Amino acid sequence: MTYSSLLFIYLFFPVSLLLYTVTPNKLKDWILYGESLIFCCFMGFRPAVFIIIYCLVNYLAGLSIYHIPPKYKSIPLAVGILFDVIMLISFRSSYFAYLHSFTGIAQNIFPVGISIFTLSAIGYLADIYRGNSKCDKNFIRFSLYLMMFPRLIMGTIVSYDTFVYTLRNRRYNISEIGSGLLGFTKGLAKKLLIADSLYSLNSAVRNTPIDELSAAGAWLGIIAYILCLYFTLSGFSDMSCGLCRCFGMKFPNSFNYPLFTKKIRVFVSGWHIQLVHWFRKYITAPFSANFENPYVNKLIFVCVWTITGMWYGFSSGAAFWGMLLGIAVVIENKLNNQKRIRPSGIIYTMMTITLITVFLAQGSISRGFKYIGIMFGGNGNLADSAAAHMLKYNIVIILLAIYASTDLFRNTISRVKESRFKGILAVLTPIVSAVLLIICTALMSFSGQSESMIMML
Amino acid sequence: MKLAEKITSIVVMSIITAASVVSVINMAVNDNNKITLKNIANGEAADILSENIAADFFFGNELRSAAAQIGAKAGEPLVNGVYITEDRLLSIDEHSLSEGVNCANAVNAFAKDYEGAVYFTAVPTSAGIYGDKLPSYLISVTEKQISEEILQNLDVKIRPIDAYTILKNLSENYIYYRSDTKWTSYGAYCVYRTVAQKLGFIPVSYDKYAIRHVSDNYCGNLYSRTGYMESRSDIIDIYEYDDGTEIVSCKGTDSQGVVQDISLYDMEALKSDNPYDLYLGKDMEFIEIETTVNNEKSLLVIGDETADCLIPFLTKHYSKIDIVSADCFNGGSVEHINKADYEQTLFILGMEHISENFNS
Numbered sequence: 001m002t003y004s005s006l007l008f009i010y011l012f013f014p015v016s017l018l019l020y021t022v023t024p025n026k027l028k029d030w031i032l033y034g035e036s037l038i039f040c041c042f043m044g045f046r047p048a049v050f051i052i053i054y055c056l057v058n059y060l061a062g063l064s065i066y067h068i069p070p071k072y073k074s075i076p077l078a079v080g081i082l083f084d085v086i087m088l089i090s091f092r093s094s095y096f097a098y099l100h101s102f103t104g105i106a107q108n109i110f111p112v113g114i115s116i117f118t119l120s121a122i123g124y125l126a127d128i129y130r131g132n133s134k135c136d137k138n139f140i141r142f143s144l145y146l147m148m149f150p151r152l153i154m155g156t157i158v159s160y161d162t163f164v165y166t167l168r169n170r171r172y173n174i175s176e177i178g179s180g181l182l183g184f185t186k187g188l189a190k191k192l193l194i195a196d197s198l199y200s201l202n203s204a205v206r207n208t209p210i211d212e213l214s215a216a217g218a219w220l221g222i223i224a225y226i227l228c229l230y231f232t233l234s235g236f237s238d239m240s241c242g243l244c245r246c247f248g249m250k251f252p253n254s255f256n257y258p259l260f261t262k263k264i265r266v267f268v269s270g271w272h273i274q275l276v277h278w279f280r281k282y283i284t285a286p287f288s289a290n291f292e293n294p295y296v297n298k299l300i301f302v303c304v305w306t307i308t309g310m311w312y313g314f315s316s317g318a319a320f321w322g323m324l325l326g327i328a329v330v331i332e333n334k335l336n337n338q339k340r341i342r343p344s345g346i347i348y349t350m351m352t353i354t355l356i357t358v359f360l361a362q363g364s365i366s367r368g369f370k371y372i373g374i375m376f377g378g379n380g381n382l383a384d385s386a387a388a389h390m391l392k393y394n395i396v397i398i399l400l401a402i403y404a405s406t407d408l409f410r411n412t413i414s415r416v417k418e419s420r421f422k423g424i425l426a427v428l429t430p431i432v433s434a435v436l437l438i439i440c441t442a443l444m445s446f447s448g449q450s451e452s453m454i455m456m457l
Numbered sequence: 458m459k460l461a462e463k464i465t466s467i468v469v470m471s472i473i474t475a476a477s478v479v480s481v482i483n484m485a486v487n488d489n490n491k492i493t494l495k496n497i498a499n500g501e502a503a504d505i506l507s508e509n510i511a512a513d514f515f516f517g518n519e520l521r522s523a524a525a526q527i528g529a530k531a532g533e534p535l536v537n538g539v540y541i542t543e544d545r546l547l548s549i550d551e552h553s554l555s556e557g558v559n560c561a562n563a564v565n566a567f568a569k570d571y572e573g574a575v576y577f578t579a580v581p582t583s584a585g586i587y588g589d590k591l592p593s594y595l596i597s598v599t600e601k602q603i604s605e606e607i608l609q610n611l612d613v614k615i616r617p618i619d620a621y622t623i624l625k626n627l628s629e630n631y632i633y634y635r636s637d638t639k640w641t642s643y644g645a646y647c648v649y650r651t652v653a654q655k656l657g658f659i660p661v662s663y664d665k666y667a668i669r670h671v672s673d674n675y676c677g678n679l680y681s682r683t684g685y686m687e688s689r690s691d692i693i694d695i696y697e698y699d700d701g702t703e704i705v706s707c708k709g710t711d712s713q714g715v716v717q718d719i720s721l722y723d724m725e726a727l728k729s730d731n732p733y734d735l736y737l738g739k740d741m742e743f744i745e746i747e748t749t750v751n752n753e754k755s756l757l758v759i760g761d762e763t764a765d766c767l768i769p770f771l772t773k774h775y776s777k778i779d780i781v782s783a784d785c786f787n788g789g790s791v792e793h794i795n796k797a798d799y800e801q802t803l804f805i806l807g808m809e810h811i812s813e814n815f816n817s
Contacts (some may be wrong), residue, residue: 003501006510014470022592044500178462181469197532204533204594217594257525260523389592393533429461430468437469441476442524445680446537 001042002112003153003184003239004191005449006441012039013243016149017127017177020247021107029167032148032234032247033140039149043112057083058121062142065128066135073129080125088118113152113312119278120146124160126282133161141167150243154236156251157274170248180245182433187238189436190231192443192450194404197397198228204390210370211379216387218375224394227359227401230259233272257407259353260346262326267349279308302326312360317368321360328352354433476515483513498623521684529674529685533696534810536683540584545635546688547584552598552812556605559815563786564804565612567759571796576655577603577611577619577804578648580640580763583633585808586624600808601625607811618655634691637677638809639733642668642694642766649770656756656801658774666696671735672727693735695769702773703749709741719744721769735771736765737780743794744780748772755779759786759800763807783810 001008016035021032036423040048047199065073091114105386125146127133136142143152148155158166160375205213205221213221234255244251259269268276302323349415359368370378403409416422444450496502511517525536532542538549560579567574584591585600604621611617624632624644632644640648646663653660673692708741709719719738726734737744755777758764762781772776781794784807798800 001507005503005507006480006514007503007507009508010473010480010510010514014473014477040499042500042503047500089529174466175459175462177470178464178466182462185469193617200533200535204592207597208594255574290776386592386594390533390594397532426461426464430465433465434468434472437472438520439524439527441514442527445511445520445524447512448504448509 001039002449003236003441004188004444005244005447006444007044009188009441012042013246016244021172028170029140029144029397031060033144036144036147036152039152039371040147051147052143052436054087054117054121055139055146058125058146059139061125062128062135063137064392071228077125081122084118084121084125088114089314105335112456113147113155116157117146117152119275119311120160121156123157127159133159136160136164143271150247150249151240151251153240153241154233154254155244156237157252157278164438165252166249171249171250176248176250177246177284180242182246183242183245183427184239185242185433185436186234187240187242189438190235190238190404192440194397194401195231195235195437196443196450197230197454198224198231198401201394203229208386210367210374212381213374213379214384214387215375215377215379215380216383217390218371218388220387220394222358222361222371222375223398225282225407226259226354226357226365229357229360229400230255231401231403235359245396248433257405257410259405260402261349262345264325264349266351268325268329274310276308279304279307283307298330302330303313305329309360316365317359317361320365321356324356324359328356379415480510480513482505482507491558504516504696507677508752512543515540518684519574525683525685526687527773529687536685537593539679539683539685540595540685541685541688542587542590544689544707545583545587546631546677546685547587547685548582548638548679548682548808549591549595550582550812551684552600552603553816554598554602554606554810557603557814558610560806561607561810563815564615565610567786567802567806568612568615571802573796573802575799575802575804576618576652577607577615578620578652578806579607579811580620580648580805580807581624582638582808583640584638585621586628586633589682603808603811608641616655618648618651619644623648623651631692634675634677634722636675636680636688637733638679638765639677640766641691642696645766646689646696646770649767652767652803653771653774654751656771656774656803661698661700661770665700666698671695671722671724672732675732677733693727693732695735698772703751705747707744709738710743711739712742721746722770727811733762733765737768740782741780742785744783746778746780748776748778750774750776752776755799756803757781757794757796757802758805759783759802761810763810764805769803783814 001012003009019035020028037048041062042053053304058080060123064076065080068076104225119302124133125140128135141164142160144167145160182408201224202221203430205224208217234253237254239252241251242427252274254272254274256270256273258267261267261270262304284300287300287304291300306319306323307324307326309320312318312321347350355372355375358371362368413425416425492502492505496505514520525541528534528536528692529541535549540547540549564575564577572738581600584596587606588596588599588601601621603618608617608619624640624647627644627647630643630647631641632647633640646666650660670692672693673690674734675693676688677691680688680690707719707721708716710716719741721737722735723738724731724735734740746768750773754775756771756775756779758768758771758778758780760780761783764783766816768778768780777795779799
């Protein structure tokens with residue numbers, strides 16, 4: 001079950017919210033835990049048991065780190081992190097295939113959200129080890145940190161202290177639910193109206209034998225991939241934040257209109273903000289602290305971005321994508337500091353990001369280079385009727401996606417809020433939300449859910 | 458903005474609540490796939506529940522229809538795996554060449570220890586015949602390629618009938634429904650002419666048939682998948698030829714083993730959700746047809762739903778025709794019958810069946 005399914009929106013969510021509402025405050029954590037367990041059970045019993053065991057292992061590791069003498073603290077820390085990393089690699093790759101059979105989960109399926117809750121768990125253990133955070137003896141609250149269903153799929157990665165603070169300061173009222181539903185419908189529309197349409201375009205290009213692909217078709221394919229990736233990730237992130245808000249918890253959004261920026265470092269700072277922050281806090285910063293040499297620090301920066309790339313996909317292409325992104329930021333900073341060249345401009349950023357993302361899309365370095373060659377006419381075919389056909393039918397959605405990935409709409413709304421027409425928003429906002437929900441429902445009404453996923457995280 | 462959020466909360470929650478309540482009531486009333494503990498344990502429950510909700514959703518048909526209209530107008534006219542062309546709906550199905558090899562291997566296994574003659578025909582879907590109306594990037598392996606793969610891999614003792622070429626040459630005619638993947642009675646008749654000759658008979662000529670339009674508002678399986686209102690409904694025909702032969706008995710055995718009298722044309726089916734059941738009624742595992750044809754010849758047909766439309770033509774040539782559902786065919790052995798009892802066996806398998814059952 002994902003957020004973008006009729007089952008979730010019209011059965012699980014309203015029933016969960018109703019139960020949560022009628023439950024006394026002191027029992028709200030328990031009911032949320034029970035609901036999250038049921039949500040996990042929709043993946044099957046064994047994946048649900050796996051997640052419970054996963055929580056238990058990290059909970060016990062946290063307790064051990066906190067309570068045993070300092071010189072032994074590194075042992076439970078290492079065990080906990082090793083366990084988390086092995087689980088992540090086993091479910092995200094074909095390694096450790098026996099674990100799939102143990103959990104009864106098919107090779108291509110894994111506990112939804114494992115990429116997110118693994119980072120949360122490692123961060124929690126590291127914070128306790130460093131003394132930045134106390135371990136929590138409340139297993140239910142700790143489990144909610146990892147598996148709370150509104151946060152499970154592409155939820156915001158926050159520290160445990162931030163999570164507990166948010167949990168303790170829940171603001172639960174009709175206005176917050178309204179805000180949450182607004183965010184949720186916005187995310188749902190991003191996923192169903194834009195990402196799914198672009199997924200079809202990207203699939204069409206992928207189905208074309210690479211030797212028959214024209215340059216125009218290749219450009220269309222990679223543009224569709226980038227936009228689809230952005231709208232899938234940010235759509236689920238918006239849905240998750242919206243759901244959390246419906247349950248009284250406000251978490252920050254993970255994307256800040258990164259695509260059409262004037263510098264690569266601005267793109268990087270607006271792309272999956274909490275994820276990038278997590279890697280900076282738990283990997284870059286501890287390593288960099290041990291070295292004063294700026295070149296070593298730059299090397300660490302690039303290495304961490306390589307690991308970040310692997311978080312998106314266990315392939316050489318994904319790692320290379322991360323590495324190139326890191327190198328691009330280092331070069332850009334260097335050129336800026338020397339004040340000889342100031343690379344800037346939306347076209348420069350977008351071209352660089354597009355070429356780099358080819359490797360993530362293709363999954364291997366060699367295929368990536370081949371694809372880039374085709375983008376520049378390597379097949380001796382600049383454009384063909386298939387590319388014209390794809391462009392004809394997808395130009396509207398591409399333009400809409402480009403507009404929606406900029407901050408133009410948000411700025412327009414901000415200006416309206418400050419003007420004398422702000423009253424109109426009170427009327428338009430619920431209408432637009434309702435219309436978006438109905439359209440998305442119509443699109444899901446064929447099979448009951450949106451099945452096209454560009455990336456399993 | 459607080460006011461906007463409050464109104465949004467009320468409006469959106471009202472829509473969700475109303476749709477939830479009606480959908481749950483519909484699901485409770487209708488006999489859908491039931492959720493079992495086993496389904497929940499293996500993680501299939503979510504998919505089954507999602508399909509049930511989609512089937513019984515509040516204004517579900519209207520929503521699907523609206524989504525199809527928007528999809529067809531706004532971008533690529535591809536809705537729920539169905540491509541909408543100007544004159545027909547075409548299903549986009551993924552195929553692999555291994556389907557053809559696996560299918561041929563299964564038929565070869567049947568023929569290995571069989572002393573009679575085996576005939577085989579693979580019937581393409583409408584997308585196989587009218588695939589040139591589809592953008593090339595949507596189809597990686599064509600039904601023609603699979604058909605050729607089957608023919609290449611069939612044992613030499615099996616006599617192939619190339620339905621693809623026959624139907625492709627007649628594609629200007631009304632041989633496929635516009636809103637369905639299957640062939641029309643006329644499409645089946647065109648292939649019957651070749652089948653009858655191969656089986657050793659002179660086919661009944663077209664002008665001898667009295668053609669009766671039994672329905673002119675048939676909306677096929679592709680319409681059901683899209684709800685696309687602008688697709689034209691189809692005509693269902695019955696070909697009747699009174700040469701004095703009659704059907705003596707027609708008995709079907711369902712999957713529960715219950716034997717019941719059925720007819721070549723089940724007129725009641727025209728009022729049901731699946732009017733294509735007109736031909737030989739609802740799905741049966743085994744059908745026995747006895748006729749007044751006095752030649753002591755019997756034929757075993759192993760086929761799927763596609764074959765149902767062609768069987769009535771063959772009843773003019775055999776005193777006995779036994780039909781086994783392709784679902785009961787598993788290579789060497791076939792449920793319900795002893796294959797040694799038949800001198801001739803005819804396989805009529807639709808590409809949809811081949812794709813679903815021989816893909817691995």
